[in-house]
Amino acid sequence: MKSIKTKVVTGAVAVGLLSGVGAAFAKTDAGAILQGWYDGQFGKSTASLESQTTKYGTDQQQAWASEYNNLKTDATNSINGTKTSEMNKAKGEINGAKKGHLDALKAKKAEISGYMDDQFDAISVAAQNAIKSAGDQTLTDANADLKSHTESKGWDAYVDMNSQLASVEFDAIRDLEDAIYYAKDDLQKQLDTETSATTTEIKGAIDAKIRELRALITQKKDQLVAAQQEFITKEAQERVKSAKADLDATVADNFNQ
Numbered sequence: 001m002k003s004i005k006t007k008v009v010t011g012a013v014a015v016g017l018l019s020g021v022g023a024a025f026a027k028t029d030a031g032a033i034l035q036g037w038y039d040g041q042f043g044k045s046t047a048s049l050e051s052q053t054t055k056y057g058t059d060q061q062q063a064w065a066s067e068y069n070n071l072k073t074d075a076t077n078s079i080n081g082t083k084t085s086e087m088n089k090a091k092g093e094i095n096g097a098k099k100g101h102l103d104a105l106k107a108k109k110a111e112i113s114g115y116m117d118d119q120f121d122a123i124s125v126a127a128q129n130a131i132k133s134a135g136d137q138t139l140t141d142a143n144a145d146l147k148s149h150t151e152s153k154g155w156d157a158y159v160d161m162n163s164q165l166a167s168v169e170f171d172a173i174r175d176l177e178d179a180i181y182y183a184k185d186d187l188q189k190q191l192d193t194e195t196s197a198t199t200t201e202i203k204g205a206i207d208a209k210i211r212e213l214r215a216l217i218t219q220k221k222d223q224l225v226a227a228q229q230e231f232i233t234k235e236a237q238e239r240v241k242s243a244k245a246d247l248d249a250t251v252a253d254n255f256n257q
Helices: 002-018 030-145 147-255
Strands: none
Touching: 030 147
16 A cells, blocks of 8 residues: 555655656755655654654553563462472371370270289289188198197288288289389380470471572572573563564565555
């Protein structure tokens, strides 16, 4: 359309010149007229180019600012999402380990409570059986030896025997109670030590994992941002190259018509 309009205008000027007006400009320098026309058109083209490129540059700058902020937001959301996921996973593992220990402790306590009475009952029965057996044997021997002597001495011996056995039984029970107390005390101390050490170890593992994840995520974010920056820079350069080629082609087309 531009080429057709140019030809129409050129034709009109030619007709005007041929109709008689041309005689008045017969000595006018055509080169000077062309230069004046060109200067005017160049001024218009420069103003149009400046207006369009300024607007385009402003629009692209605003678009890039919005895109850059979105990239930063995406990076932040990715980091926070990974933090939440890993933290929840670690909490689940820690609570699972704690539950395992609590279940084992509860089961073992129930097991000990279940057979503790039977143990003490067996001790009592064994002691009673021993006492009865010894007493019966002593009584039988005494009757067999001398009834008159053994009746008096046998009673003393029986009383003394019972006294000593009672003392032995008392000492045995006290020793057993002491052994139970110290066994429980030692186990409790071991439990406290292991609990403290395990807690410290788990906390250290959590801290180490957080440090590891922080470094990896930051590195990944930097890589992604750098890749996007490289892409945008390359595209901008390609856009400038394409625009320059289009401008050169436009100039060539308009002066080759």
